[in-house]
Amino acid sequence: MSGNPVRLGKRSVIVTWLISYISVLLVPIMISGAVYAATWHVIESEVKRANESLLLQTEQAIDANLRGIERLSMEIALNKQVAAFINAAKPLSDNDYYELYSIANVLKIYKMANDYIDQIFIYYKNSDTVLSTREHTNSRGLYEMMRQREDMSYAEWSAFFDKRYLQEYAPVRVRDGNQTENAVLYARSVLLDNPEQPGAVILFVIKDSRLLENIASSNGAQVAVVDQMNRDVASTDNASDVAAIPYDRLTGDSGFFYDENGDRKVAVSYTTSAINGWKYVSLVPAAVFDEKMEYMKKLIYGSVGLCILIGGIVAYWFLRKNYVPIHTLIRNFATKSGLTFAGGSNEYSYLHDALNNTLTEKEKVDQRLKQHRNAIRSHFLQGLLKGRLDRNVPVHESFAAHDIRPVSSHYAVLLLHIEHYGKLEDSGYSEPQKVKLLQFIVMNVVEELASESHQAFATEMDDSLACIVNFREQAEPEALLRLAEQTKRFLLEQFHVSLTIAISGIHQDLYSLPRAYEETLEAMEYRLVMGSGEVIGYADVPKAAAGWTGGYYYPLHVEQQLINFVKTGDYERAKAAITDILSLNMKEASFSVPYAKCFMFDLIGTLLKTMDEIGPDHKRRIMEQADPLNRLIACGTIKEMELELRDVLGRVCRAIEEDRKMESNPISRQVMEYVRGHYIDESLNISSIGEAFDLTPSYLSKQFKVQTGEALLDYINRTRLEAAKAMLAQQPLPVAEIARQVGYGDINTFNRIFKKFEGITPGKYREVSGQ
CATH class of the missing domain: 3.30.70.270 (Reverse transcriptase/Diguanylate cyclase domain)
Known part of the structure; x- marks a missing residue:
């Protein structure tokens, strides 16, 4: 235990302290990393913001000029001279050539109105005439002069102009002598009064160099314009040298991402025009912001190195200073107690285990028992x-x-x-x-x-x-x-x-x-x-006496008596019979649980027999409304079953009592009174009356016909018409208002039914009655 007090065993406390100090040293390193990441994010955000600002400027500038061209195309399409020549046909007359001269002068005026336009063409399909501010040719000549691709056939070119209505942009290659330049073509059809007649197409040619000539690039950004079909429309100088445009990743209306093309990495921003659907793409070389990060990276690396060097020296000094007291304590304890301290062991564990092992075990046992x-x-x-x-x-x-x-x-x-x-x-x-x-x-x-x-x-x-x-x-x-x-x-x-x-x-x-x-x-x-x-x-709990054979009181004559009470609609006597039967059985000492279950099933059987006795119509109606069988089977006690039985028997008795009242008061008389009291209701019909009397529409209609000899619907109409005739003769109300007040929401229906029953229209009836 003598010599150098610093022990570097695997389990020594010095190792724990060393790890702790290293963890403290990691804090500034992690902070430096976080600062680096935040700085990278800030620079990246600045680049993104600059790109978005450039794209917004580009979009606004191009869209503004394109909107001007579209307005100009509308003015040309509405020009009388331009529209009048659509009817001209081959061969052209002298007067036609004079008209072409006048139209060419008109096009010159329009071309001068917008510096953005390189050339204006009008293609008249009927006469196969193509006219610009400086020349006159035909469709074949225009095909040789301007097409979308070098390998595009004349048939494909013609198909582009054969569309019913044309209003779109397309990139084209324009030949001017021996030179070929990229341009953007805006084509718009002239609307005709006669859709079957061949029309005309106005063509505006915009050199692609004009689209982006006023766009000021920042951060080394290059700008490209792509149409809806991912075709290159225009780009700033050397945009293709930065990186190939990743068309497959230009999804959505806008976005920002990084793309790699070989050993070149670029930041790509894009947005989509709401005017023509073009995508404006900005590509910035990653080296632009890599250079800005280089200084910050060096500064952070230097600070991390200083942290490790100075922090390491301080950590060693504190390790040695803090370990000396523990080293002295263990040496003294090992000498006096005779407990050997194994080399490489943990000093704290040695002291803790030696002094508190017994107490710890006791605490663990007590805690487990308590849990x-x-x-x-x-x-x-x-x-x-x-x-x-x-x-x-x-x-x-x-x-x-x-x-x-x-x-x-x-x-x-x-x-x-x-x-x-x-x-x-x-x-x-x-x-x-x-x-x-x-x-x-x-x-x-x-x-x-x-x-x-x-x-x-x-x-x-x-x-x-x-x-x-x-x-x-x-x-x-x-x-x-x-x-x-x-x-x-x-x-x-x-x-x-x-x-x-x-x-x-x-x-x-x-x-x-x-x-x-x-x-x-x-x-x-x-x-x-x-x-x-x-x-x-x-x-x-009832106990069976010795020699007792078991049973409960519910004889056949009592069951039949209960059924008879229900069949006669006497609910009070039926309820009293149920109460008496339950009271007699529950007073008996023999009414044990097994016999109580049998007694409950007997009562359910009585209910089913009773419902069979009262007839299928009442049985079906009560089964649909109350579902008595499932409710009784679900009962957990006899008291619950008694309440359910009373409810079901009450329903059955009320149904029988209602039938008895209906027999003494024929249904037809009740229906007539109901119709006379509700004829002004537009929803009054056979179905609503059936619901009011709890009868099916077919059964109600049949019974009314048998008892009165008249169809129920005819009686409803006659009741309404009687009231309508009295109002037509006595009140100066409009016919439509009278129809509404007697239950007809539709005047046409009222007129038709009135004429059917009275032979004349309501208006004629009013004239005849003198109102």
């Missing part, structure tokens, strides 16, 4: 209730391990079943979250209420919660009942949670808890008879 105590305790209680305890382990030791200390030998069990989530129903939690949260609340509430006089331990049991009650005072069934009622009332008032609680008997042996749990299961099953939301004691 899993609730789950382990719950598992223990579940095993206790289901009789799965290990008999080889003394119960008192198991209780002590789970911090359970019985205060007496008297035990009972409460089983709590959650019927409704209450306020948590619409809390937004998922179903598992709601169940867990509500179980936690219920367990805490029942344990807290029980702790006032007794001791309680709650746990989850399948879909319910079980609570073991250990009595401190004298064990009384009334105490369990009070605890159950308090728990049920508190949760209902505070959380609107509905519970069904089953209570076991009181047992004086810890090993009788499985039996107590079985008693609560039997009591909970009896909720089918008692209904949900009740407190059910095991003592309240």
